[in-house]
Amino acid sequence: MQRYLFFCLLACSALFSTAGAQAPAAPAAATGSLTGTVLDSLKKEPVPYATVVLLPPAPNDKPITGVAADDNGRFSLTKLAPGPARLRVSYVGYGTQTKEVTITSGATDVGPFRLPTAGTALAEAVVIGTKPVVEVRPDRIVYNADQDVTNAGGTASDVLRKAPLLAVDGDGNVKMRGSSNFKVLVNNKPSPTLASNLAEALKGIPAEQIQSVEIITTPPAKYDGEGTAGIINIVLKKGSTQKLNGRVSASGGNRNSNLNASLNFKTKKLGFTSSGGTGGWYGPNESSRVRTGQDGSRLTQSGAGNYGGRWYYGSVGLDYDLSEKQSLSLATSLNGYGGQDYNSLIYNQLAADPANNRLFTRSTTSRFSGFNGEVTGTYTKTFALPRKEWSVLGQYADNSGTFGYDFDEFRNSTVDTGHGLADYRERSRGRNPGNETTLQTDLVQPFGENQTLETGLKSIWRRTGSVASVTGLTRGLTPDYVPLTGRDTDFSYDQNVQAAYATYTAKLGKKLTLSAGSRLERTALAASFRTTETDFTRSYLTLLPNGNAQYALSESNSLRLAYSRRITRPYIDYLNPFRDRSDPNNVVYGNPNLDPELTDSYELSYNTTGKAGSLNISGSVRRTGNAIESIRLTPDPSRPTVTEQTYRNVAANAFYQLNFYGSAKPVEGWDISGGPDVQYIVRRSPALGIERSGFTAGLNFNTSYKLPKKYTLQGFVYSSLPSPELQGRGAANLYYQLGAKKTFLNDKADLVLNFGSPFNNSWTYRSTTNTPTFSEVSENRSFQRSFRFSFSYRFGAEQQGKQRKSISNDDVKGGGSKQGGQ
Numbered sequence: 001m002q003r004y005l006f007f008c009l010l011a012c013s014a015l016f017s018t019a020g021a022q023a024p025a026a027p028a029a030a031t032g033s034l035t036g037t038v039l040d041s042l043k044k045e046p047v048p049y050a051t052v053v054l055l056p057p058a059p060n061d062k063p064i065t066g067v068a069a070d071d072n073g074r075f076s077l078t079k080l081a082p083g084p085a086r087l088r089v090s091y092v093g094y095g096t097q098t099k100e101v102t103i104t105s106g107a108t109d110v111g112p113f114r115l116p117t118a119g120t121a122l123a124e125a126v127v128i129g130t131k132p133v134v135e136v137r138p139d140r141i142v143y144n145a146d147q148d149v150t151n152a153g154g155t156a157s158d159v160l161r162k163a164p165l166l167a168v169d170g171d172g173n174v175k176m177r178g179s180s181n182f183k184v185l186v187n188n189k190p191s192p193t194l195a196s197n198l199a200e201a202l203k204g205i206p207a208e209q210i211q212s213v214e215i216i217t218t219p220p221a222k223y224d225g226e227g228t229a230g231i232i233n234i235v236l237k238k239g240s241t242q243k244l245n246g247r248v249s250a251s252g253g254n255r256n257s258n259l260n261a262s263l264n265f266k267t268k269k270l271g272f273t274s275s276g277g278t279g280g281w282y283g284p285n286e287s288s289r290v291r292t293g294q295d296g297s298r299l300t301q302s303g304a305g306n307y308g309g310r311w312y313y314g315s316v317g318l319d320y321d322l323s324e325k326q327s328l329s330l331a332t333s334l335n336g337y338g339g340q341d342y343n344s345l346i347y348n349q350l351a352a353d354p355a356n357n358r359l360f361t362r363s364t365t366s367r368f369s370g371f372n373g374e375v376t377g378t379y380t381k382t383f384a385l386p387r388k389e390w391s392v393l394g395q396y397a398d399n400s401g402t403f404g405y406d407f408d409e410f411r412n413s414t415v416d417t418g419h420g421l422a423d424y425r426e427r428s429r430g431r432n433p434g435n436e437t438t439l440q441t442d443l444v445q446p447f448g449e450n451q452t453l454e455t456g457l458k459s460i461w462r463r464t465g466s467v468a469s470v471t472g473l474t475r476g477l478t479p480d481y482v483p484l485t486g487r488d489t490d491f492s493y494d495q496n497v498q499a500a501y502a503t504y505t506a507k508l509g510k511k512l513t514l515s516a517g518s519r520l521e522r523t524a525l526a527a528s529f530r531t532t533e534t535d536f537t538r539s540y541l542t543l544l545p546n547g548n549a550q551y552a553l554s555e556s557n558s559l560r561l562a563y564s565r566r567i568t569r570p571y572i573d574y575l576n577p578f579r580d581r582s583d584p585n586n587v588v589y590g591n592p593n594l595d596p597e598l599t600d601s602y603e604l605s606y607n608t609t610g611k612a613g614s615l616n617i618s619g620s621v622r623r624t625g626n627a628i629e630s631i632r633l634t635p636d637p638s639r640p641t642v643t644e645q646t647y648r649n650v651a652a653n654a655f656y657q658l659n660f661y662g663s664a665k666p667v668e669g670w671d672i673s674g675g676p677d678v679q680y681i682v683r684r685s686p687a688l689g690i691e692r693s694g695f696t697a698g699l700n701f702n703t704s705y706k707l708p709k710k711y712t713l714q715g716f717v718y719s720s721l722p723s724p725e726l727q728g729r730g731a732a733n734l735y736y737q738l739g740a741k742k743t744f745l746n747d748k749a750d751l752v753l754n755f756g757s758p759f760n761n762s763w764t765y766r767s768t769t770n771t772p773t774f775s776e777v778s779e780n781r782s783f784q785r786s787f788r789f790s791f792s793y794r795f796g797a798e799q800q801g802k803q804r805k806s807i808s809n810d811d812v813k814g815g816g817s818k819q820g821g822q
Helices: 002-022 156-161 192-196 198-204
Strands: 032-040 051-055 065-068 074-080 083-090 097-103 107-115 121-123 126-128 134-137 140-143 166-168 174-176 183-186 210-216 231-236 245-253 256-266 270-293 298-323 326-350 358-382 389-411 424-447 451-474 489-508 512-529 534-552 557-568 586-588 597-610 613-633 643-664 670-685 690-707 711-720 733-744 749-756 763-770 774-782 786-795
Touching: 032 051, 032 083, 032 097, 051 074, 065 074, 083 107, 097 107, 134 643, 156 166, 156 198, 156 210, 156 231, 270 326, 733 763
Parallel strands: 032 107, 183 231, 586 643
Antiparallel strands: 032 074, 051 065, 051 083, 083 097, 121 126, 134 140, 140 210, 166 174, 210 231, 245 256, 245 786, 256 270, 270 298, 270 774, 298 326, 326 358, 358 389, 389 424, 424 451, 451 489, 489 512, 512 534, 534 557, 557 597, 597 613, 613 643, 643 670, 670 690, 690 711, 711 733, 733 749, 749 786, 763 774
């Protein structure tokens, strides 16, 4: 019955498209109306939410009415009296443009307004100017990474570190509004590699290829229902003008280096984009852990070593216009990474019974890799009726990863004396095969000038798994490595999700816009644990409503109230029952019986924009009743220094948050942006007998100043206080960066020198864990002092091309240092 309903909805969507195309045109309105679009004069892309004001003929500047442009830069003014008038369009970071118009008794299209960026000088079609580093829009905050010179030569991890509402710790783990439960998209579509290991995969996206980062805290129904804190959309540079253009860049430093290139062109009907690159990361690491048992036992672990790895990526995109209203696009990409971490650990256990004391040194080399290759095809059709659009998309992604470790253990020793003298040696090898197939169709159907219905259907077929083996060698007992019984895993997991959504938007008068929608998702799960010969299947339906209301207090001030319910499905790292015993005193494994989370989010925000800058003030509440938490257990109370870490639905969490974020231009050439974020967090777990609450806060600040002779200085700082966790407290954070850029060769080349944390060599991330049987303090020392020198050269003219429709499979929750968690 569910399949029948799904395909009936698909047929209705196609019928809607056909019927709309054949419907007769509505009679002309009795009063006049003006429509048009607002574009960036440099990139020819839409300027969302620009302010459009209707004025009487000069010199009278008293506004008659006004409206804000939509997501695509389109605007419409209705019920206007015929006669001469003027339209004035403006937006923060851009110059103002005014055009004389004549209002008739019918509809008039005034064409595009091409806004120059602030400080733009136009001479012989040469445009010199920039967007602000941060734009505050009614439904999202946009960090324009291509305007931040300190990003040169870095990676996506460096970029996200500086985006509003985000935080990145010393291991590369990302948090959004204090939570790790969010989704990361690239050009509005997912990367399975990002879903499985976000911290490592972000190192494989060079900063030079990132145009902007969008932080969407209350996503509408067209997005998959996953990610309770919201969505991070990384927008890559793409598109081209009629002429050949491209870019080459290289950078080197004491933490990473890379080489990147892109090549683009466009003919009358065909657009071609391509990019590729490779690079590496490297550096030292130090960590320590002190665990104290209630019986007086004490375990001390201290380790030091180094890490390193390489990444590569490549992409090719084709856009072809079949006709004026039909287009096809094909996009292919591949990216991968691989590396290893080496750590020499000194383990010293002082037990309550001295007979159980242990001392050894363990040298461990961990290896990992990931690969993602995908192809996406899109057909898009527009219609004579403005704003109507129908699209069909298909995607196939092949993603896989490997993991493993080798360690040598030297008992009763504090030094590594060599492989041949190791008392015990162990190694493990594993792989995570996987693939995804996605089909999606979307329809935007306007009803008049003030009403729009968006509908869509989507189906994802996802298959993944984990296969791992463990072998060991004991000196004097086994001549070679032998399999360790019960330590292997062989696990497959299928997850199929079908969804249908609808969103209705209506403008009620000149000030109020209402939007209401819902998404219905069906999830079917099947797992097979071949090592234990057990299987399970499961399916469920989830209704995810959402809505928002936006009220324009004036031309530049608005209030927005939003609600959404979102789901979190655990990814394989949370489900995989494989027991990682590389640290014998902290065994880690997944839980295949996890239920999905459901979170209700409420947000009220105030937005204001003006010539001097913009400001967003938002208050939000997020509640999750069956949160998936990483928990630490003591299986044997008599040995409190031996713990197990897994995941369970054991908590009800609430986040109460107040955020301020603004941008300003105090003087010509000087941009500043930033603001504080304050949260009160409540975590309750009746199953564990725990209730924790407390405040945490963070501060994000970014500034740049343009000097004469095309020099630019930039600075950034982020800091945060510790946050309450279910079984302890998280770590505080501090990171800052300084950079300088020189542009030369007729604005085609840049030299950039960046310094990370120049005044302190490292930052120690200190977290605590407290349970009835033990308490623990963990420290991870992140070596943040760095330098990086970068050079880039552009040829041709860089402009934004047609934006492709894309698939967004933002519907799974990752684990550990991966994407996900809470």
